[in-house]
Amino acid sequence: MRLEARNISKAFGSTQALRNVPLTLEPGCVHALVGENGAGKSTLLKICAGVEHVDAGTILLDNDPFRPASSTAARERGVALVFQELTVSPTLTVAENIFIDRLSQFRGPLGLVSARRLNGAAGALLDRLEIDIDPGAMAHTLDFGQMKCVEICRALSVDPSIVLMDESTAYLNYTEVRAVLDAVGRLRSEGIAVAFVSHHLEEVFEIADTLTVLKDGNFVGTYARGDVTPSQLHALMVGRELKDDLYPARRPVPEGATPVLTVEKARSRVDAPAYDLELHAGEILGIAGLKGAGGERLMEALAGDRRLPAGHVTLDGREIQPKLPSDAWESGIAYLPGDRGGQGLITAFSVVDNIALPVRPHRGPFYDATLAEELARNAISSLNIKTESPFVPVDSLSGGNMQKVLLGKCLAAAPRILLVNSPTRGVDLGARQEIYRALDRLTADGLGIILLSEDLPELIGLAHRIAVFRNGVLETTIVNDPPVAEAELVARMI
Amino acid sequence: MADQGSVRAASAAPERQVFSAERLRTFFPLFLLAVLCVIFASLSERFFTVGNMMIILQQSSVLLVAALGVTFVIIAGSIDLSVGSVVALAALAGALTVDPLGPWALLPALGAGVVAGSISGAVFSWGKVPSFIVTLGAMVVYRGLVLLFTKGAPVSVFEIGFLNLFGGRSFGVPHAAIISLTAAFICHIVLTRSVFGKEVKAIGGGERVAHLTGIRVKRVKFLIFALSGLLCGLAGLLQAARTMAATAQLGEGLELDVIAAVVVGGTPLTGGIGGIGGTLLGVLIITILSNGMNMVGVDPYIQYLTKGLVLVLAVFITIDRKKIGVIK
Ligand SMILES: Nc1ncnc2c1ncn2[C@@H]1O[C@H](COP(=O)(O)OP(=O)(O)OP(=O)(O)O)[C@@H](O)[C@H]1O
Ligand SMILES: [Mg+2]
Numbered sequence: 001m002r003l004e005a006r007n008i009s010k011a012f013g014s015t016q017a018l019r020n021v022p023l024t025l026e027p028g029c030v031h032a033l034v035g036e037n038g039a040g041k042s043t044l045l046k047i048c049a050g051v052e053h054v055d056a057g058t059i060l061l062d063n064d065p066f067r068p069a070s071s072t073a074a075r076e077r078g079v080a081l082v083f084q085e086l087t088v089s090p091t092l093t094v095a096e097n098i099f100i101d102r103l104s105q106f107r108g109p110l111g112l113v114s115a116r117r118l119n120g121a122a123g124a125l126l127d128r129l130e131i132d133i134d135p136g137a138m139a140h141t142l143d144f145g146q147m148k149c150v151e152i153c154r155a156l157s158v159d160p161s162i163v164l165m166d167e168s169t170a171y172l173n174y175t176e177v178r179a180v181l182d183a184v185g186r187l188r189s190e191g192i193a194v195a196f197v198s199h200h201l202e203e204v205f206e207i208a209d210t211l212t213v214l215k216d217g218n219f220v221g222t223y224a225r226g227d228v229t230p231s232q233l234h235a236l237m238v239g240r241e242l243k244d245d246l247y248p249a250r251r252p253v254p255e256g257a258t259p260v261l262t263v264e265k266a267r268s269r270v271d272a273p274a275y276d277l278e279l280h281a282g283e284i285l286g287i288a289g290l291k292g293a294g295g296e297r298l299m300e301a302l303a304g305d306r307r308l309p310a311g312h313v314t315l316d317g318r319e320i321q322p323k324l325p326s327d328a329w330e331s332g333i334a335y336l337p338g339d340r341g342g343q344g345l346i347t348a349f350s351v352v353d354n355i356a357l358p359v360r361p362h363r364g365p366f367y368d369a370t371l372a373e374e375l376a377r378n379a380i381s382s383l384n385i386k387t388e389s390p391f392v393p394v395d396s397l398s399g400g401n402m403q404k405v406l407l408g409k410c411l412a413a414a415p416r417i418l419l420v421n422s423p424t425r426g427v428d429l430g431a432r433q434e435i436y437r438a439l440d441r442l443t444a445d446g447l448g449i450i451l452l453s454e455d456l457p458e459l460i461g462l463a464h465r466i467a468v469f470r471n472g473v474l475e476t477t478i479v480n481d482p483p484v485a486e487a488e489l490v491a492r493m494i
Numbered sequence: 495m496a497d498q499g500s501v502r503a504a505s506a507a508p509e510r511q512v513f514s515a516e517r518l519r520t521f522f523p524l525f526l527l528a529v530l531c532v533i534f535a536s537l538s539e540r541f542f543t544v545g546n547m548m549i550i551l552q553q554s555s556v557l558l559v560a561a562l563g564v565t566f567v568i569i570a571g572s573i574d575l576s577v578g579s580v581v582a583l584a585a586l587a588g589a590l591t592v593d594p595l596g597p598w599a600l601l602p603a604l605g606a607g608v609v610a611g612s613i614s615g616a617v618f619s620w621g622k623v624p625s626f627i628v629t630l631g632a633m634v635v636y637r638g639l640v641l642l643f644t645k646g647a648p649v650s651v652f653e654i655g656f657l658n659l660f661g662g663r664s665f666g667v668p669h670a671a672i673i674s675l676t677a678a679f680i681c682h683i684v685l686t687r688s689v690f691g692k693e694v695k696a697i698g699g700g701e702r703v704a705h706l707t708g709i710r711v712k713r714v715k716f717l718i719f720a721l722s723g724l725l726c727g728l729a730g731l732l733q734a735a736r737t738m739a740a741t742a743q744l745g746e747g748l749e750l751d752v753i754a755a756v757v758v759g760g761t762p763l764t765g766g767i768g769g770i771g772g773t774l775l776g777v778l779i780i781t782i783l784s785n786g787m788n789m790v791g792v793d794p795y796i797q798y799l800t801k802g803l804v805l806v807l808a809v810f811i812t813i814d815r816k817k818i819g820v821i822k
Contacts, residue, residue, distance in 0.1 A: 409707070
């Protein structure tokens with residue numbers, strides 16, 4: 001089936017999210033939508049999928065007018081959307097999540113849902129994508145990447161002829177991204193029309209046949225893949241060429257300095273071998289590894305959110321034992337968690353309140369709102385956060401700017417050490433470059449940074465050394481100079 | 495093209511409505527209060543008199559003081575069902591000690607409140623039992639304690655200094671009104687201006703975020719319940735002075751009026767947002783509803799019905815569904 005949207009316009013209050021935007025999805029074609037945070041990509045897909053309704057414009061499905069009242073109505077006509085946000089219900093099984101809106105199809109004679117038939121159908125879908133998840137498993141046992149795969153299966157479960165994927169790869173690790181891209185390729189060969197949103201231009205150039213660029217709700221153009229280069233595409237998205245490299249030049253770490261942080265005889269599990277690790281001032285230490293390999297555990301332990309079965313941590317020569325996150329913050333360790341909405345920011349709070357939260361400035365018993373505002377204004381100017389004012393709720397900001405607020409919040413506490421988990425998930429290229437620049441400036445000021453990321457180019461582009469974890473063990477520490485090859489890193493991880 | 499124009503017009507209309515709904519939400523409690531006053535004033539000339547206003551302030555004082563603590567609890571995303579029983583326990587502690595201590599009976603009363611609240615808070619925070627269950631249990635246990643001590647018979651309070659301090663009037667203004675409004679003012683300052691207040695809101699807005707940001711969530715939650723207990727102690731003093739006795743039934747059902755007042759005042763049960771000003775309005779709405787209906791002579795059965803409907807209506811109008819997302 002072919003979907004053609006013409007002159008789509010949509011406003012939210014005073015924000016014009018889309019202005020006269022066209023989009024055509026051809027069968028057997030992967031069409032990428034690119035643009036900065038807030039460009040209107042999600043809104044356009046949501047409109048095609050019946051989740052939002054147009055203010056003006058028409059959509060044709062095989063030349064018939066298509067005006068779905070709801071996402072269910074759109075799915076019945078063969079248009080399925082994989083949402084940008086996670087929509088998996090943790091208390092249901094994988095199979096129940098996949099068929100959440102059609103469980104009645106699996107009713108037996110008594111009207112009860114047959115788990116056997118349900119799991120069978122879910123298993124078939126998972127096999128189609130070659131994903132190794134037990135359909136009977138509870139969804140809360142899955143990680144982000146597996147949850148995303150469940151959502152893709154949910155979209156495919158209606159046998160759609162048009163699949164819209166909104167940043168489906170943003171939460172995935174290296175192997176999972178491969179799996180999703182392969183799955184997209186398979187959908188294309190089955191003659192399905194796919195729309196694909198991603199901030200990672202490598203993925204876009206690998207998988208897309210055509211590209212549509214949006215900028216601030218305006219249509220910039222539609223191009224065949226061969227007709228634009230990545231840097232031209234970037235210029236179209238941002239309005240200027242990507243100056244310099246995405247990654248700043250690595251600064252040298254002062255020679256022979258004593259480490260700020262040492263971890264000795266640490267174990268991820270009681271039965272895992274012990275390891276040592278150290279971090280110097282002005283250094284970015286990368287942590288690589290698959291999920292559950294031990295890197296995330298170490299970071300959470302340093303942040304005081306969990307405890308390792310064994311290990312000593314010293315900071316500036318003093319032994320510390322962060323039992324709670326508050327202990328970690330007090331000893332000068334700031335933590336930027338990987339889940340911006342659920343762990344990093346209070347979305348209903350204003351920018352100021354979020355940034356001042358770790359410090360909670362006070363004069364006597366009174367909260368010092370003036371100092372809080374000063375902290376926020378400093379962060380806004382030094383990190384170039386785009387916001388109407390420091391007093392608007394953070395959830396009115398775009399993804400990239402929310403991420404900068406989160407970084408600003410960590411820096412407001414003037415830490416000795418910064419723990420950063422996946423700082424650029426779902427963040428557009430421009431904001432990513434700014435976040436990298438900020439991290440670089442911080443190392444120049446003598447901050448030690450531990451960076452955990454599933455984005456291997458990011459790790460290779462930023463880290464001085466990379467600690468690779470595998471099966472709970474510190475496999476090796478690679479000095480990333482000259483930069484290690486991505487394939488070599490992957491080989492050490494699996 | 496005509497088609498497009500009509501689509502635009504149709505979509506513009508709900509937008510304007512959303513805007514006015516926003517305003518309606520913020521001002522609805524005030525609006526409701528005004529409407530009630532106008533209705534009752536037109537039905538009874540005795541309603542809008544200085545005398546009756548003082549009576550309303552006096553009547554609302556116990557509810558207000560108890561609701562102040564619960565406002566903190568609810569903003570932090572928890573619930574306190576034990577206020578009625580803690581008020582009764584505190585009133586009893588005051589009544590039993592008033593003869594030797596006189597006005598200083600306030601110390602045992604406040605102490606009983608703090609201890610009772612702290613126990614709930616400790617079990618909730620460190621024992622990790624949901625606040626609904628902890629305070630449901632506490633409600634029954636403390637009521638049982640009161641019955642055990644009183645054997646069902648009221649403990650009278652005759653000590654004149656005590657009655658004067660908590661139940662008397664100066665220049666026609668009930669002391670209970672002065673005390674409760676002062677408490678409300680202090681709580682307002684604490685909630686809006688102190689670090690503790692910020693931490694309470696942060697916990698309600700996102701407990702996991704608050705924890706990872708270095709807020710000692712358990713300690714704050716404990717303190718919130720201790721504070722709620724303290725305010726229940728104060729409410730118990732006011733109640734004991736007003737009825738000149740501590741009875742086994744004192745404060746029964748108060749928890750429901752308290753929660754209703756907080757919620758009608760615009761503090762949602764989901765936590766994170768809300769304030770003392772709203773609670774003050776909510777308390778006045780509930781008190782005036784009873785006072786006015788009594789004065790006009792509404793059938794008590796109809797009174798129940800009306801109160802329930804007003805509660806649901808107020809929440810229906812004031813709840814900000816966009817901010818809350820999931821309605822449980
Ligand atoms: N429900 C909403 N209410 C108000 N404004 C909205 C809503 N949804 C989107 N917007 C605004 O519309 C604009 C486009 O948002 P959209 O989510 O489509 O961007 P996007 O291109 O998907 O960005 P990202 O890369 O960050 O996901 C933004 O300015 C956003 O703030
Ligand atoms: Mg989006």
